[in-house]
Every structure is written in structure tokens, then in C-alpha cells.
Amino acid sequence: GAGVSQSPRYKVAKRGQDVALRCDPISGHVSLFWYQQALGQGPEFLTYFQNEAQLDKSGLPSDRFFAERPEGSVSTLKIQRTQQEDSAVYLCASSGGRTTAAAQHFGDGTRLSIL
């Protein structure tokens, strides 16, 4: 597609359930970023992939969060045993460059609500 696609657009889950969020980056983009945006706040960095390699996962808030990009294209962010504080918009961005000094293209995000 022409842009970054995220699915689902909205996800409601009960506390304790596992969820998986998908990101389809722009074709050919090397870099892929995941961000978490709490209500009323700016996005916060979670993790970064360059092709299939996860080069930085320092922003993942706990070991319940796991991200993968096995073939260097589609990425999945998984959250295990969800908690209410996980409720946020999860944004994915891709870039043709290899650093953050390159334009990033954002998806519309997945709004996750944990009941």
C-alpha cells in the first residue's frame, strides 16, 4: 500500500488477556519504530527494528511487551497478560533511512483499551 497500515484500528481486551498488534510498513522501508501514546500525552518510544534486527528495545515498559519483525517487513507488537495501564494508542512508523534523522511515516495507530 501507499502508507503504513496498522491493524486492528481498535482493540478492546479484558485484563489478563494477550493481544497482538500488527504493522505493515511502507514497502522497502528499512527502519520500523513502535511508539506508545497515552491519552493527552506525546508518543513515547518503545522499540526499533532495522530490517529484521531489533536494535533497540529500551522503551518497552516490561517483559510483558514483545515485538518481532521476522522477515524485515511486517511487525507485530505483542502484549501478554494485559493490564489497565497498557491502555493507549500504539503507533507504528517506518522510514527509508537507518536513523531517526530521516522522515518517518506514521500509521493511524491501534487504540487499545483494557477493561
Place this chain on the structure above:
Amino acid sequence: KNEVEQSPQNLTAQEGEFITINCSYSVGISALHWLQQHPGGGIVSLFMLSSGKKKHGRLIATINIQEKHSSLHITASHPRDSAVYICAPSGGGADGLTFGKGTHLIIQP
């Protein structure tokens, strides 16, 4: 960690007014992004600049690397400019962007 401050946090103006949003950061950078976020979450990249000034339509972005400060200007503002504007400095590495909290702009007709 780069501390990013944006001002004002909220701004309401009348259609046609000249708008200025400011961004200051604490750590030297290689580039700074200005982003626009509409209700519903979609983020659009407006500018990425590392020096001087860039212009796109009614939008102008400036940066002073030495003073660690950037501004976003909107000329002849229009209600469709109503959105959250976020600045995000980049160290040029591969550790993700650091975002400001955003400026909530409302342009009234």
C-alpha cells in the same frame, strides 16, 4: 535523555491569525521533526530540518541549533489547521524520536 518543552500547550486563535509554536530541547541534535496529529490519532510529518528555515505552503519551520530552539509558524490560519502539533528532536541515532507533549491548536472561524 533529551528534555523537550513546547509552548504554548494550548492555543485558540481566530481564522486568519499568524500562529507561532515554540520548541526547546536540552541536548544537541542532528535534526528536528515537526508533526501534526489530528483527532483520531493519525500523525503526519510536516518538516524535518537540521538548520535554517523550511517553508511548505502556509507553514514555516525554523531552527537555531546553537540555541536548541525551533519554531513552527502558520500564516493565514484556517479552521482545518486545528490539530496537535508535536516537535520531536532527533539525535541522529537509531533509538527513536523524543516527542514534546504537543501544542493543542484550535482555529475558530
